[in-house]
Amino acid sequence: MKRFGKFWWDFIVGDDWRVAVGVLLAFGVTALLATTSVPAWWVLPLAVAAVLWLSLLRAAR
Amino acid sequence: METVEALTIVLAIGLTRGWRSALTGAAVATLALAAIVAVLGPALTVIPIETLRLVVGGLLLVFGLQWLRKAILRASGWKAVRDESSVFERERAEAASAPHEERAGLDWYGFTICFKAVLLEGLEVAFIVLTFGSTQGSIPLAIVGAAAAVILVVLAGILVREPLSRVPENTLAFAVGVMLTTFGTFWGAEGAGVDWPGGDAALPAVLGFVLLVSLGYVTMLRRRRLVFA
Numbered sequence: 278m279k280r281f282g283k284f285w286w287d288f289i290v291g292d293d294w295r296v297a298v299g300v301l302l303a304f305g306v307t308a309l310l311a312t313t314s315v316p317a318w319w320v321l322p323l324a325v326a327a328v329l330w331l332s333l334l335r336a337a338r
Numbered sequence: 339m340e341t342v343e344a345l346t347i348v349l350a351i352g353l354t355r356g357w358r359s360a361l362t363g364a365a366v367a368t369l370a371l372a373a374i375v376a377v378l379g380p381a382l383t384v385i386p387i388e389t390l391r392l393v394v395g396g397l398l399l400v401f402g403l404q405w406l407r408k409a410i411l412r413a414s415g416w417k418a419v420r421d422e423s424s425v426f427e428r429e430r431a432e433a434a435s436a437p438h439e440e441r442a443g444l445d446w447y448g449f450t451i452c453f454k455a456v457l458l459e460g461l462e463v464a465f466i467v468l469t470f471g472s473t474q475g476s477i478p479l480a481i482v483g484a485a486a487a488v489i490l491v492v493l494a495g496i497l498v499r500e501p502l503s504r505v506p507e508n509t510l511a512f513a514v515g516v517m518l519t520t521f522g523t524f525w526g527a528e529g530a531g532v533d534w535p536g537g538d539a540a541l542p543a544v545l546g547f548v549l550l551v552s553l554g555y556v557t558m559l560r561r562r563r564l565v566f567a
Contacts, residue, residue, distance in 0.1 A: 289397065290463065291404035300399050304392070304530050310479060311340030318534050322526045322544060325399065326551045332407055337416045337559050 293335065299328035340459040340492040347421050347455035349495060350429035355436075355448035362444055363452030371460040375468060375481065381524070382472040388529055394469045395526025401465070406552055409512035414559035419508055447464025466518070473525055485541045516552055520545045 290297045303324030310317035344364070352360035382390065411417035429451075436447045463484055471480030524544050527534065534540035 289400060291400075291407075293404075293407065296403050296407070297400045300396060300403070300526075303363070304396060304526060307527055307532060308530040316535075317530070318532045318540070319528060321523050321530075321532070322547055325403070325523055325548070329403055329407060329410075329551070330555060333410060333555055333559060336407070336411055336413070337562055 293332045295335075296328055297334050299324065299331075303328070339514065340462050340505060341346030341424065341488045342507065343420075343425075344455045344459040345491060345495045346426050347429050348452050350426050351433050351448045351452050353447050354433035357499030359445040360452045363449040363454075364456045366449075367453045367456035367460060370457060371464050374461075375464050375477075378468055379471070379477045382468060383477075385472075389471075390529070391473055391525040392529025394473050395522050395524070395529050397465075397522070398469055398518050399522030399526050402515050402520075402522050404515075405511055406519055406548075409508055409515050410552060410555050410559065411507045413512060413556045415563050416559060422507070444566050470521070473521075512552070516545070516548050520548045523548070 303321055306324070307317050307320045310320060348360050348364050351363075355465075385393075408417065412419050433447065433451070439446045441449075467480045467484045468477065471477030474480070520541070524534070524541050
């Protein structure tokens with residue numbers, strides 16, 4: 278069971294769990310902003326760029 | 339790409355331990371993958387499209403960023419590029435030294451290694467086929483596309499009878515990462531309630547953005563590596 282869980286964790290989340298957390302947070306902010314009159318389309322692309330860069334910086338040390 | 343990786347292992351096992359067990363392992367794994375797609379495919383079509391886009395977008399995004407991260411690190415020299423020839427030699431050496439154990443008339447080592455390789459690499463393909471197919475409303479078309487790619491790679495493998503080391507694997511991984519991240523961003527945002535300016539026409543703009551950012555990161559990390567060297 279533990280190995281099964283680990284397999285799916287590695288399969289979906291991969292090397293850096295912070296990327297998955299960052300994506301989840303970005304989805305939350307996007308969904309919140311989408312309920313207001315402020316355009317929300319820009320949040321996810323910017324979050325993707327930021328999350329990716331932070332993850333790359335951690336790996337490139 | 340996943341087929342190239344699985345093919346390397348099946349070739350190494352087939353040449354070292356015999357083709358019967360290697361091909362049986364690969365065939366059983368392919369059947370298992372077909373069953374997974376056959377069961378999950380219809381189940382996904384009953385989920386409302388907005389929910390599907392949010393979940394699929396999120397999964398594609400996390401998955402795509404994994405690919406992109408690895409490809410950028412390899413392209414900038416921070417991670418070793420996967421070498422199919424050395425993987426092939428390593429698998430051959432391990433297969434040659436593994437003890438022979440026969441079960442159900444098959445060399446069990448050869449069978450399980452090939453089964454696992456094809457199943458694990460194939461799961462990634464099945465995941466992409468199901469997510470792209472379900473959000474675009476045509477899982478059969480996505481299956482045909484994936485099957486064509488698999489057949490092409492396997493035919494090339496049969497023709498050359500050695501690992502496909504000349505396939506530009508990291509360039510392909512980079513392209514796949516950019517595509518998965520783009521579609522994940524686009525569908526995920528729509529699922530979260532976003533209306534893209536220009537509707538579907540925004541997709542190429544998102545693609546361009548992800549591509550430029552990724553290429554920029556490769557350049558920045560190459561410079562960083564030079565500073566560290």
